[in-house]
Amino acid sequence: MLNNKLDSLFLLIQSLSKSEKRNFKLYSTRIKKNKDAKFIKLFEIMSKMNSYQEKKILENTSISKIQLSNMKAHLYKQILISLRLLQHITTVENPDIQIHEFLDFAKILYNKGHYIQSLKFLKKAKVIARSNESNTILLELVEFEKMIESQHITRSIHSRSGELSLESKELIERVQCNNDLSSLSLELYGLYLKVGYVRNEKDKIFIETYFRTNLPKFDIDKLSFYEKLFLYQAQVWYHYIRQDFIMCYRSSCKWIELFQNHVKKKKVSPISYLKGYHYLLDTLFYLNHYSKFKNVLEQFEKEVQNGDIVLNGNTRVLIFMYKYTNRINKHYMEGTFSEGVKNIIPSLFKDLKKIYPRLNSHYIMVLYYKIACLYFGSGDNKNTIRYLLKIMENKEKNIRQDLQCFARLLHLIACYESGLDENMDRKIQSAYRFFIQMDDLYIVQKKIIHFFKNLGSLYPHQMKGQFKKLRDKLIKYSDHPYEKRTFLYLDIISWLNSKIENKSIEMIIKEKFSINHSIIN
Known part of the structure; x- marks a missing residue:
């Protein structure tokens, strides 16, 4: 898989549709003498590969090792030219x-x-x-x-x-x-990818000041489609970072409504339309508005199925991510973790195999965390640890700090639950040091880490009392402006209730969902 990510020509060829490959052959063989050209032979052999293998290319073509680099560059350029010529046919979309x-x-x-x-x-x-x-x-x-x-x-x-x-x-x-609106939108999105939600008063003041000083004056009625789009994007990410999910919901609704009022723009800017759906679903998930979430998810999947959203290399990646992360979120809300593992995981990995080379590290790590939480809720701690380690061992600098931090918290809990606690002190120290390094050690994290530090000195009959004490301490922070972000990543209260009531997490969340859903209905 690593070679795939490194070889851009192989990735380009793999992303071609049957019609695009056929068009390239017609384009490249339009001159008779090209039919036996080395770059066409290179294209044919690379089209049949499941992974990039330089040795296979050299053995099955007359291309020498010295020639290969230049031949690949030439083929890459010729494919792009053929794609450009083909794109002129689809002027509605482009x-x-x-x-x-x-x-x-x-x-x-x-x-x-x-x-x-x-x-x-x-x-x-x-x-x-x-x-x-x-x-x-x-x-x-x-x-x-x-x-x-x-x-x-x-x-x-x-x-x-x-x-x-x-x-x-x-x-x-x-x-x-x-330009002012698009720059503001981009900067806010970059800040979210880097640090996630606001962590303290300093973060809050910074983001509010930045938004206020960089938002240009405007008359909403005079703004064009794209100006409104950038405005709604900026508002969504601003409210999202501040964890104001009600305002985020309102702005993401405007984002989707904008496209629904300009139907042709769905074809022109499908990426922005998909992202609007993602943030609308995400905010409904955090607001725990199940019925609305379910309806929007069904609407989203129906549009994809009906072909209302343009399918290309970029949209396929986002559709994959948003479809599976929100299906998993639906199981979170219902408490049907085991059902999610059974129904989602097989198809997820089947589709992931096809699209993996196009996914960036951010998407992959978010997906791994979702998968880990799904396994944790189902009681499969071994697979929980497996996918959390993939996040923790990732050394890329652009991976979200908050995701790295909360992966370590869930890792401690999963290790405790699985009985893999022989090196617990070392794991606790490692998590503690990482939180300090990331400047992300706040009250809730401190109390959880302190709780695990003291577990080794407790007798079995004292355990339930300690779980109750931790739960009572943490509940106080579930609505705290900055501390509540921990509960967005990890349903620690449900886990503590499962230990106190001697039930599975799945059962605890199912019961909570049943009560809440019956009240709403």
């Missing part, structure tokens, strides 16, 4: 490709001295750009048009120069607003 094509034609005609014809293609490109709110490229088109009008006699109307200047000025303002 209007920017047609815009660039018209711009290219306009430049070619301009260089040939055909200024009027060049302006005609610019006009066509502007119509598409304007209808798709592609303001950045629209500004480029206007600037090119201004240059033609200012330097050459085109017989256009006298007032055209003034119209172009005004259009350019308005576009610059529009692009600036769009």
